[in-house]
Amino acid sequence: xxxxxxxxxxxxxxxxxxxxxxxxxxxxxxxxxxxxxxxxxxxxxxxxxxxxxxxxxxxxxxxxxxxxxxxxxxxxxxxxxxxxxxxxxxxxxxxxxxxxxxxxxxxxxxxxxxxxxxxxxxxxxxxxxxxxxxxxxxxxxxxxxxxxxxxxxxxxxxxxxxxxxxxxxxxxxxxxxxxxxxxxxxxxxxxxxxxxxxxxxxxxxxxxxxxxxxxxxxxxxxxxxxxxxxxxxxxxxxxxxxxxxxxxxxxxxxxxxxxxxxxxxxxxxxxxxxxxxxxxxxxx
Numbered sequence: 001x002x003x004x005x006x007x008x009x010x011x012x013x014x015x016x017x018x019x020x021x022x023x024x025x026x027x028x029x030x031x032x033x034x035x036x037x038x039x040x041x042x043x044x045x046x047x048x049x050x051x052x053x054x055x056x057x058x059x060x061x062x063x064x065x066x067x068x069x070x071x072x073x074x075x076x077x078x079x080x081x082x083x084x085x086x087x088x089x090x091x092x093x094x095x096x097x098x099x100x101x102x103x104x105x106x107x108x109x110x111x112x113x114x115x116x117x118x119x120x121x122x123x124x125x126x127x128x129x130x131x132x133x134x135x136x137x138x139x140x141x142x143x144x145x146x147x148x149x150x151x152x153x154x155x156x157x158x159x160x161x162x163x164x165x166x167x168x169x170x171x172x173x174x175x176x177x178x179x180x181x182x183x184x185x186x187x188x189x190x191x192x193x194x195x196x197x198x199x200x201x202x203x204x205x206x207x208x209x210x211x212x213x214x215x216x217x218x219x220x221x222x223x224x225x226x227x228x229x230x231x232x233x234x235x236x237x238x239x240x241x242x243x244x245x246x247x248x249x250x251x252x253x254x255x256x257x258x259x260x261x262x263x264x265x266x267x268x269x270x271x272x273x274x275x276x277x278x279x280x281x282x283x284x
Contacts, residue, residue: 033255040248048249056226057234057250060142064230065210068149072157072206073199080161080202081187085170101155106215109151113220114139140222145230148216153209157202164198165191197268204268208261211254 176186214232223233238247
C-alpha cells in the first residue's frame with residue numbers, strides 16, 4: 001500500500017509539472033489576445049475598419065486567400081494521393097521538397113520568387129513573358145500576392161491530404177478495382193468522397209495560412225496602398241505610420257478570423273472521428 005501511495009504521489013507531481021509547463025504557454029497566448037482587446041475600444045475599432053485602405057485590404061485578403069485555398073486543394077489532392085497510395089522513384093525526395101516552404105524563412109520565399117520571375121528565358125524575363133502572352137503583370141501586382149501565399153500554404157494542404165488518404169482504408173478502392181473499375185473511377189467514386197472532410201480541412205488550413213502570410217508578400221508583392229495591401233501588410237503599414245490603434249484593429253480582425261477557422265477545423269475533425277471515412281472503410 002505504501003508503494004502504491006508513493007507511486008500515485010509521484011504521478012501527481014509529474015502530471016502537475018507537465019501541466020504547469022503547458023499552462024505557462026497557454027496563459028501567454030491568452031494574455032497576448034487580451035492585451036490586444038484591452039488596448040482599443042469598439043469605437044476606435046469600428047473607425048479603423050471603416051477607412052478605405054483597410055477595407056481594401058480586407059477585400060483583397062478575402063479574394064486572394066480564397067483563390068489560394070482553391071489552388072492549394074487542387075494541387076494537394078492529387079499530390080497527397082500519390083504520396084499516400086503509390087511508390088515511385090524519388091518519392092522520398094519529393095516528400096522532402098514539400099517541407100522546404102514550411103521550414104524556409106518567409107523572406108527567403110519572397111526573395112526566391114522575385115529572383116525567379118527576373119530570370120531570363122529566350123532573351124526575356126519570365127515576368128516579361130507573362131506580360132506579353134497573358135497581358136498579366138505578376139511582380140508587385142495582385143497575382144504575386146496569390147502566388148506568394150500559394151507557395152507556402154499549398155505545402156500545408158498537401159500534408160493534410162496525405163494524412164487524410166493515409167487514414168482511409170485502401171480496401172474499398174481495391175474492391176472497386178476487382179469489380180472492374182479503373183483506378184480513376186475508383187478514386188472518384190470511392191476514395192475522394194471519403195476524403196471530403198480532409199479536403200475541407202486542407203482548404204480551410206490553406207486559407208488561414210494565407211491570411212497570415214507576410215514575408216513573401218512584402219518582398220514579392222510590395223505593400224502598396226490600395227493595390228497589393230492585404231491584412232498582414234496593413235498591420236505593417238499602420239505601424240510604420242505610427243497608427244497603433246489601426247494596427248491593433250487589423251490584428252484583432254485577423255485573430256477573429258483565425259479563431260473562426262480553428263473552430264471550423266475542430267468541428268470537421270470531431271465530426272469525422274467516430275464513424276466517418278476511416279471507420280467506414282475499416283468496416284467493409
